[in-house]
Amino acid sequence: MSPRKAVAQELTQDMVMMAARELFREKGYQQVSMRQIASALGYSHGSLYYHFKNKAELFYAMIETDFKLLDQWLDDVMKREMDDKGKLSEVLLAFIRFGLTHKSQYEMMFLLADEEVKSYVNKGPNESYEKFAQSLVELSKREITIQQTWSIFLSLHGFVSHYCRCDETFEEVKSLAHSHVNFILKSTG
Amino acid sequence: MSPRKAVAQELTQDMVMMAARELFREKGYQQVSMRQIASALGYSHGSLYYHFKNKAELFYAMIETDFKLLDQWLDDVMKREMDDKGKLSEVLLAFIRFGLTHKSQYEMMFLLADEEVKSYVNKGPNESYEKFAQSLVELSKREITIQQTWSIFLSLHGFVSHYCRCDETFEEVKSLAHSHVNFILKSTG
DNA sequence: TAGTTTAATTAAACACTGGTCAATAAAAAG
DNA sequence: CTTTTTATTGACCAGTGTTTAATTAAACTA
Numbered sequence: 088m089s090p091r092k093a094v095a096q097e098l099t100q101d102m103v104m105m106a107a108r109e110l111f112r113e114k115g116y117q118q119v120s121m122r123q124i125a126s127a128l129g130y131s132h133g134s135l136y137y138h139f140k141n142k143a144e145l146f147y148a149m150i151e152t153d154f155k156l157l158d159q160w161l162d163d164v165m166k167r168e169m170d171d172k173g174k175l176s177e178v179l180l181a182f183i184r185f186g187l188t189h190k191s192q193y194e195m196m197f198l199l200a201d202e203e204v205k206s207y208v209n210k211g212p213n214e215s216y217e218k219f220a221q222s223l224v225e226l227s228k229r230e231i232t233i234q235q236t237w238s239i240f241l242s243l244h245g246f247v248s249h250y251c252r253c254d255e256t257f258e259e260v261k262s263l264a265h266s267h268v269n270f271i272l273k274s275t276g
Numbered sequence: 277m278s279p280r281k282a283v284a285q286e287l288t289q290d291m292v293m294m295a296a297r298e299l300f301r302e303k304g305y306q307q308v309s310m311r312q313i314a315s316a317l318g319y320s321h322g323s324l325y326y327h328f329k330n331k332a333e334l335f336y337a338m339i340e341t342d343f344k345l346l347d348q349w350l351d352d353v354m355k356r357e358m359d360d361k362g363k364l365s366e367v368l369l370a371f372i373r374f375g376l377t378h379k380s381q382y383e384m385m386f387l388l389a390d391e392e393v394k395s396y397v398n399k400g401p402n403e404s405y406e407k408f409a410q411s412l413v414e415l416s417k418r419e420i421t422i423q424q425t426w427s428i429f430l431s432l433h434g435f436v437s438h439y440c441r442c443d444e445t446f447e448e449v450k451s452l453a454h455s456h457v458n459f460i461l462k463s464t465g
Numbered sequence: 466t467a468g469t470t471t472a473a474t475t476a477a478a479c480a481c482t483g484g485t486c487a488a489t490a491a492a493a494a495g
Numbered sequence: 496c497t498t499t500t501t502a503t504t505g506a507c508c509a510g511t512g513t514t515t516a517a518t519t520a521a522a523c524t525a
Contacts, residue, residue: 090489090504097502117306120482131504133485138502142483198387198437201306205441237452238459242427245434248387263426270427274462281474281520309511320475322514327473331512 098130100138104149112191116146116199146195147207153192154211158218160185171226178222179243179268186247187257187264198248216240231275242271287319289327293338304380305335305388335384336396342381343400347407349374360415367411368432368457375436376446376453387437405429420464431460 092098106127110119121142125132139145164177186193195204197212220236231239246267250260257264281287295316299308310331314321328334353366375382386401409425420428435456439449446453 091491091502092504121484122482132483133505134503136484198441234455235459238431238456241434241438241456242431242460243434244438245430245432248437249430249433252387266423267427267430270424270463271431274459286473310513311511321512322476323474325513 092130098128098134098138100148102128103135103138103145107145108149111146111149111195115191116195116201116204121145141203143201143203143207146204150192150195150208151211153189153196154215156189157182157185157196157215161219161222165222171228175223175226176268176272178219178226179239179271180264182219182243183247183264183268184257186243187250187255187260190251193247194251197244198251227275235275238274239271242267281319287317287323287327289337291317292324292327292334296334297338300335300338300380301378305384332396339381339384340400342378342385343404345378346371346374346385346404350408350411354411354415360417364412364415365457365461367408367415368428368460369453371408371432372436372453372457373446375432376439376444376449379440382436383440386433387440416464424464427463428460431456 103124107119107124110124110127120132121135122132124145125135135145139148160181161178164174164181167174167177169177186197196208196215199205199208219240220233223231223236223239224233246264292313296308296313299313299316309321310324311321313334314324324334328337349370350367353363353370356363356366358366375386385404408429409422412420412425412428413422435453
């Protein structure tokens with residue numbers, strides 16, 4: 088038997104996360120097994136449990152960086168040279184664009200109902216949402232209320248979660264996204 | 277052995293669907309196994325496959341009647357004695373109420389990404405949506421465009437799909453639902 | 466009534482899943 | 496060189512959806 092590999096190829100959390108991210112992206116959380124991840128790396132599935140407590144935790148470690156990426160995207164928009172009104176719609180659009188260019192991540196971040204995963208993914212969505220809401224209030228010079236930010240978020244979420252299920256890319260639904268954003272913003276002013 | 281039961285208790289599709297509906301309602305699609313359904317009925321799990329090709333087909337048979345129920349709910353609102361403006365918000369509210377009082381069905385109807393199930397659920401959502409959109413156009417005396425009905429639907433869908441994930445009942449989020457509906461309708465006037 | 470066909474149920478089996486764990490050996494520490 | 500720590504393995508568990516040969520109750524036929 089061979090109960091240990093040479094150190095040159097020792098497994099790391101990052102290696103696992105990279106393999107997992109790719110597989111999850113292709114097939115989604117439920118459709119990827121720990122054994123598939125392990126075999127993509129050339130290790131036995133048991134070894135994954137040395138680095139991560141379970142599938143949900145591995146998943147959460149991955150998704151954590153995706154929340155940061157979303158924050159980054161929104162920050163980038165905020166830093167652009169543009170009037171607040173323009174920025175406002177760009178922020179909403181950025182949210183949609185993020186969701187549709189990271190479909191399976193978005194699914195996991197905001198959509199997955201798996202109890203096991205939900206217990207890990209709690210702060211993530213909240214913090215990202217807070218940042219998002221704060222931006223809206225600022226950009227609108229307090230004309231958008233906290234109540235309204237929630238409705239705006241949910242309305243965007245509806246768009247993204249619907250188009251997450253089909254094969255269309257962001258580019259293909261871009262104009263629909265624009266008109267949805269316009270629709271949403273009409274409520275606020 | 278006992279490879280056959282007395283005819284008095286022969287298994288029917290309806291019996292299976294009733295047991296399944298109850299279990300799915302309690303725990304959701306993924307969390308209910310064919311073995312659980314069978315044992316709730318007092319039969320071996322193999323027998324279910326005599327009546328349904330597989331789990332997804334059993335679920336779809338169930339969900340089909342739920343699309344009809346949603347149509348019914350919307351129809352009922354349309355038949356009420358009320359001005360069109362009031363009806364409009366009642367229709368939107370009815371959609372949310374339906375979604376949150378039939379969470380796992382809603383998930384299946386509009387949310388589930390499972391390829392197996394999606395291949396079954398195709399006409400259902402489209403037909404229900406058409407009916408919904410038609411109502412909106414009528415009630416608004418054509419002031420709501422087809423484009424807008426889609427945004428309205430997606431915005432409602434966002435609300436429902438978000439609250440589908442948590443344990444809250446419709447009653448508990450009723451006031452939030454009201455304010456979301458108001459938010460949406462502000463875009464249309 | 467006896468023999469045959471059909472329909473429905475069963476248990477065993479298959480190939481999976483997430484997860485645990487004793488055994489093991491490579492690497493590090495003493 | 497010995498001991499300890501660390502990482503890997505593969506067998507194992509309980510569970511999943513699904514298939515299937517065997518079985519038999521019921522319906523049909525002669």
